[in-house]
Amino acid sequence: MSVATPSVRSLSGLVARPGTASTAVSAPVKIDVDRMNFYYGAKRALDGISIQIRANLVTAFIGPSGCGKSTFLRSLNRMNDIIPGTRVEGTVLIDGQDIYTPGVDVVELRRRVGMVFQKSNPFPKSIFENVAYGLRINNMARSKAELNDRVEESLRQAAIFDEVKDRLHESALALSGGQQQRLCIARALAIRPEILLMDEPASALDPIATQRIEELIYDLKKTYTIVIVTHNMQQAARVSDHTAFFWLGRLVEYDRTDRIFTAPAEKLTEDYVTGRCG
């Protein structure tokens, strides 16, 4: 298909004013990315991404498969570091600090920037130990009781406690795909990060669990900054305040969610959200 690549002018113009004319404009910038390029070996997967993600809001990333949403999300907690041959250019600031400068404590960064992965990845341990793991390694529970409480609280938040409360000490691998995904959400919540990156957290969930996760996201944004990747347009429209539309490794448009879905500035965005392409 012949789609004109949006001009750099319009791109930077849009990026410069996310959330304009909304209440959200007052929210402080939590993540500030400037002209970021990302490479898998010689292959450039992200091209000149500039975006300001605001605190205590939900930002949705949408775009067709392979456009770089996961890659971008994973570069926000340096998860791509462990893939050999990857490289980042440009700057990524979190709370004003460049997370890619030498000397940054990556372990500490990831503690603050939690992540739920596209593919659920419970540890081959018990359900309880999956959630307790982050608390243990970060010495976040001073007593057995506190550990139990926080595990239970996290499982409740992730809308899975009732299903597993009678088998907390059985293997997490015996859970269904959707349950595993919610367990991974609980695991991420347990250590109370400041930012929560969620890569298609609801893609394996039934409508009821999805709704509970969406309610959870709504509750969580009081205390967390949330970035969520989703292929579900309705979901993006329901849960997010801001939406960023990616296309072939570029950020095409970034704006208030209602505008993205009702009056996008780019033809490409409109075609995508109305299902005419991608």
Next chain:
Amino acid sequence: MHTRRLEWIIERALFVCAALSVLTTAGIILVLAVETFEFLREVPVAEFLTGTEWTPLFATPRFGVLPLVAGTLLVSAIAMVVALPMGLLSAIYLSEYAPDGVRRIVKPVLEVLAGVPTVVYGYFALMFVTPLLQRVFPQMSGFNALSPGIVMGIMILPLVSSLSEDAMRAVPRGLREGAYALGATRMQTALQIVVPAAFSGITAAFILAVSRAVGETMIVAIAAGQQPRLTANPFVPLETMTAYIVQVSLGDTPQGTLEYRTIFAVGMLLFLMTFGLNLVSTWLRERFREVYS
């Protein structure tokens, strides 16, 4: 038509090859079983398995296999004390820490180490390691369990390391990412997530290594001595099951005698031990595969 006929011939030929190796194995086991049966008609099983003296070539022969078993276990235990921790650590390093370049060099080098003929290891133990150890332990005799044990440990180290590394690398990357995302360090991820996730594979590697050690012949035949002795002392000469079989095979014991049959009885016991270990190892690896395929 022509190619189909050719394929038929090839298929048959391959079948014959496969059948031959199965038949050979079956034949070996059969011979072992028959000779062992003959042996056990003259020596009661209880005496064979629980007797503490092994003197089949003496005027008043005793057929208690325990000294040989103990010798085998002692040398194997020493080998495992060397091979397990070092093998596991090197596997952790190779799988979790080493950059690709290092791994590409170290892995083949380790495999070369596994290709050194065991007779070389045997003389290495006798001529080099034993004199070295005697400087530290002057009471140690020229033949002993410690030196061949250590050298055998070095010999099976590549096996332990390579198989453990395979098991650890089979752990999906997503699992490591899950740990990193919770603020785990590399060390925590390796020890608390990857090693437990690869546990059955690593155990399988260990068991296979034990089985290799139990069945290893040349090193002990050369460096451990030929004196069946029920002892846990690593400094004195002793004899393992394999070394005994070599000793009798090389001697002039006439066929068909009871002395001659001892090597089959000992061989059968050895076979059962390594076979059992291999079974457990295979079973563990199968189980491991189920979890992550």
